[in-house]
Amino acid sequence: MSNKLNAALSLVGALALSGCGFKEGLEISDMKGTVVLPEEALTRTFFHSDGSSETLTDPRLIGPVYLGLYPSVEEGVQEYPYPEVGPVFEEGTPGDTFPYGGTSIGDIRFPCMESLQCRVVSGRYVDFDAMQSWFSDVLEDPISDAQGEEVTNGDYIAETCFEILHYTSEEEIRLTATDRNEDDVINLKDLDFVDQGDGTWAAEFTLWQQEYFQDEETGKGFTLWGWMDAPSESAYKFNTCDPTKGYKDDTYNSDFFAGRPYEDLLNFPSKYITSGDWVSGTPYVYQSADDENVTITLDFPAQVN
Amino acid sequence: MRTSGLCVLAGLFGSLVACDYTGDWLFAPPTDAPGVVHLGELVPTVIDGETSIDEAVIYGEIGATGTAEPGGVTFSFEGTGGPVCVWVDPELVFWNQSVAPQAGSDDARWAYPDNVFDDGDLDLYAGYAVYYSGSPGEKMGDFEIRYEDSLGNQIPLTLNECTISGLNGTGAHSGRGAPESCTLAATLPGVSYMVAIEAWSTPLDDDRLSYGLILAEGDCDDIRNGITEECVILGEARDADGEMIPDSSTFEVTYCANVEGADALVDYCETEAETYDCSVDHCFCGDPDNTPTLLE
Numbered sequence: 001m002s003n004k005l006n007a008a009l010s011l012v013g014a015l016a017l018s019g020c021g022f023k024e025g026l027e028i029s030d031m032k033g034t035v036v037l038p039e040e041a042l043t044r045t046f047f048h049s050d051g052s053s054e055t056l057t058d059p060r061l062i063g064p065v066y067l068g069l070y071p072s073v074e075e076g077v078q079e080y081p082y083p084e085v086g087p088v089f090e091e092g093t094p095g096d097t098f099p100y101g102g103t104s105i106g107d108i109r110f111p112c113m114e115s116l117q118c119r120v121v122s123g124r125y126v127d128f129d130a131m132q133s134w135f136s137d138v139l140e141d142p143i144s145d146a147q148g149e150e151v152t153n154g155d156y157i158a159e160t161c162f163e164i165l166h167y168t169s170e171e172e173i174r175l176t177a178t179d180r181n182e183d184d185v186i187n188l189k190d191l192d193f194v195d196q197g198d199g200t201w202a203a204e205f206t207l208w209q210q211e212y213f214q215d216e217e218t219g220k221g222f223t224l225w226g227w228m229d230a231p232s233e234s235a236y237k238f239n240t241c242d243p244t245k246g247y248k249d250d251t252y253n254s255d256f257f258a259g260r261p262y263e264d265l266l267n268f269p270s271k272y273i274t275s276g277d278w279v280s281g282t283p284y285v286y287q288s289a290d291d292e293n294v295t296i297t298l299d300f301p302a303q304v305n
Numbered sequence: 306m307r308t309s310g311l312c313v314l315a316g317l318f319g320s321l322v323a324c325d326y327t328g329d330w331l332f333a334p335p336t337d338a339p340g341v342v343h344l345g346e347l348v349p350t351v352i353d354g355e356t357s358i359d360e361a362v363i364y365g366e367i368g369a370t371g372t373a374e375p376g377g378v379t380f381s382f383e384g385t386g387g388p389v390c391v392w393v394d395p396e397l398v399f400w401n402q403s404v405a406p407q408a409g410s411d412d413a414r415w416a417y418p419d420n421v422f423d424d425g426d427l428d429l430y431a432g433y434a435v436y437y438s439g440s441p442g443e444k445m446g447d448f449e450i451r452y453e454d455s456l457g458n459q460i461p462l463t464l465n466e467c468t469i470s471g472l473n474g475t476g477a478h479s480g481r482g483a484p485e486s487c488t489l490a491a492t493l494p495g496v497s498y499m500v501a502i503e504a505w506s507t508p509l510d511d512d513r514l515s516y517g518l519i520l521a522e523g524d525c526d527d528i529r530n531g532i533t534e535e536c537v538i539l540g541e542a543r544d545a546d547g548e549m550i551p552d553s554s555t556f557e558v559t560y561c562a563n564v565e566g567a568d569a570l571v572d573y574c575e576t577e578a579e580t581y582d583c584s585v586d587h588c589f590c591g592d593p594d595n596t597p598t599l600l601e
Contacts, residue, residue, distance in 0.1 A: 071454035086452050086460065098452075098460050215456045222456060 031207040033224070033284070033294030035065055035105060039199045041228060041278040041298065049140055059191050059201065060134050063238050063277075064121045065298070067205060067226035068102035068266040069213075073283040078270050080279045080302045083225055099266040100222050101210045105192050105203045108238065109175055110247040110258035112161040113151070115144045118241035118259040119231070123192030123203075125176050128154025139236055146254045164249055200297075212289035221286030227269060227279040228298050240265055240272045277302045329372045333512040336368030337545065340376030340504070343442035347380045349389050349522045358528065362517045362538050364547065367504055369512040377427070377503040379441045381434050382520060384492030390525040391467065391500050392486040394517045394538040395427045396508070397553060397589065398560045399482025420583075420591045423542070424482035425514035426505040431467035431489060434497040445503055467500075481506060484534050486525040517541035536561035556589040 042061040047053045070083035077085060085095030106121040116135075125131045132154045136142040143151040151157060161173045171178055177190040188194070193201040214221040229240040246260035265272060273279065281300030342365065350361040370376040382389070400419050432448040439446020448464045467487035471477020479485045492498060500520070507514045517538035521528055529537055539561075542553035556573065563570040574590035581588055 071456045071458070084455055086454070086462070089464070098454060213456055213458060217457070220456070 027212040027289050028209055029212070029289050031210045031212075031289065031291075031294070033205055033207075033296070035067065035203050035205055035226065036196075036295060036297040036299075037062065037065075037193060037201045037203075037228065037278065038297070038299050039201065040301070041230070042193075042201060046138060056138065058134075058138075059188065059193050060124050060130070060138075061231065062106070062121075062124060062193050062201070063229040063231050064108060064240060064261065065105040065203070065226060065228045066102065066240070066261075066265055066269070067104065067207070067224060067296075068097070068269070069100040069207070069210070069222045070097055070225055071100075071222060072285075073223050073225045073280075078273075079304055080273070080300050081225070081281050081283065082270065082279075083223070094268055094270050096267050097269065100213050101207055102226075102266045103205055103207050104261070105205050107174075108241045108246075108259055108261055109173075110161075110165070110249075111175065112157060112164055112173070112249075113143060113145060114249075114254065114256040116157075117256060118237045118243050119235075120175060121238065122175050123177070126187060126191065127176050128157045128170070130154070131157060131176070135236075141236070146252065164251060164254075212286070214286070214288075219287070221288065221291075223283045223285045224294065224296050225280045225283040226296065226298065227273055227277050227302070229272065230276045230278065233276070239274060273302050273304065275302055275304050327373060332371065332373055333369035333507065335371035336512050338366045338368030338513045340368050340370030340374075341442060341445060342367050342378045344378060344380035347382050347520050349382055349385055349520050352519075352521045352523070352528055358519065358537060359539070361519050361521055362540075363519070364515065364517055364541060364543055366513055366515040366543060366545070366547070367507070368514070369507055375445050375503050375505075376507075377445045377501060378516070378518075379437075379439065379445070379499060379501050380520070381441075381497055381499050384489075384494050384496040384498055385522055386492065386494035387522060388524050389489045389492050389498075390486060390519065390521045390523055390528055391429060391431055391489070392484065392519040392521070392525060392528065392537060393427050393429055393502050394484035394535070394541050395425045395482060396515045396542040397423060397482060398535050398557060399424050399480065419482070420589055421481065422510040423508050423587065423589070425507045425516075426479075426481040426483075427485065427514070427516060428478045428503045428505045429467050429469065429485040429487060430465045430501040430503065431487065431498060432464050433466070434499040436464045437499040437501065439501065441499075445501060447501070448499075466498075478505070484538065486529075486534070488525045513545070515541055515543035533561060533564045536564065550587065553589065 039057055042059060043055060043057040044061055045053055045055040068083065072084045073081050074084050075081060083097040083099070086098050088095040106123045108118065109122050111117065111120040120131065125134070132143060132151055143157070145151055145156070145160065158170055158173065161167060165173070167173055170176055177186050179186050180190040193203040196202050212221065229238050231238060240261050241259040242262045243259045244257055246258035248257050262272065278298040279300040279302050280296045280298050282297050284294055284296045344365070350356060352358055352361050365378065367376055367378055398419070430448060436448045436450055437446055438449065449461050450464060452460045452462050454460060466489050468475040469477050469485060469487050489498065504514060517540065519528070519538065536557070539557050540549050540554050542550040544550055559569050559573045577588050577590050583592065
């Protein structure tokens, strides 16, 4: 056989084999951006038992922020801007929004004490003293331990976490701040949301390993939308937290679940958004997976009848 | 042609063949019993004092499709305006063989393994007939439709109304040899429903799977009325002529008595092992020499 024929057959063989190859064609990347909250979203007036009142702007009033990527956001679906929904098959049951992905800023984690169930979100407290004083001094609803005794310092919360979870450092508990900005000081600038000095608070987010989708005809990409679950007025609880799920502590006389976010938050946000929450009134529409300076503002106060 | 040229041609042929693969050869060849069966339009039975469960049972048999395509049974019915129960029980019974010695005779579970070679597995689905994608009697389908969002992406939606609860919520199916049931809570009068019973597996011994089926008005919990699930439908082990396999009913009754605490299955299995040559005869218990939990 001639060298030419050999080469031709080899080429055909290589082409045939490459024809069996499978290219997924997935456009996956870590998509980053910023969420902005107006100061009003973390401002609340408290009326104390001594008759006094104070209006506070405090990052501890920021609940978990949920971000989702949706085909689009529409007006008129709900009483606030809301993702487009799929078909409704049952009266009274909202349609699924079919998100492409999402994330949260601040997590509902195990708070180590039953009295803190569904009341603590990560990235909001500088340290455990800030957590203890928030409930004792501002909310006037002190934290109690498993014996029903009032918790009077933050170290007691941390020690309880160490004992239950067998941790040895506060970083492992992942509820309080670490030196995120690496200035050797742990303070308010190390929380998720940081005061921008212009009446807004901002936090960075990352949608890890997110696949990008767009309309093949128009080139319009998916839309980033989200909301902040503000703590309830009276109990300071987050209604996106399922108190029947999560880590279960049943040591000694403790017997409770930590609580965790409901599983369908991004699919059915309207089930959980209540008056007082802040919704994205200006969602971000992606033009490409490489968009830079992606910012959405949760500037729409939800009013739900 | 030199060897190198032959190798190239062989590689080319192999690569082209590899692209055309069905996997049919991995599955059982077609059986006399059809792999896909359509029972037509059924009417939900009213099970009450006049009609017993036994009278309401429809017995049938399915076989292998001979391909990688799943087989199964379908039938349609018209909504009644109320709940409708669908109940299917594949042959025969199944229990988990213990894999470790138990603490004492009181805790011993099953002294004999099940004969797993005569069991099959049927998975139950049901929903509006309009959403069913299969061709009754020809090809099994599902209740999945496609919703297209505003970006043009197709999202599959499963509209199976037959929800079966398991350890991790709804969407479960029973295992080999075990019955399945579900209640369509509020059927719409005059609307056509389709039930699709997919043959997840057929018996290893002959690939022919008989079954018992109930379509009845009302809630499945009311029909069961406290009876162990496996014991609602009896006598579903049938031969090719539709006749009950000898002794299968006795075996089922003994199994059910055992579930109720009679501890009778050990005696049955020991007698069976002594009486029959299970390498030739159809035994319902497994090999008694191959069990870790023999009772003294």
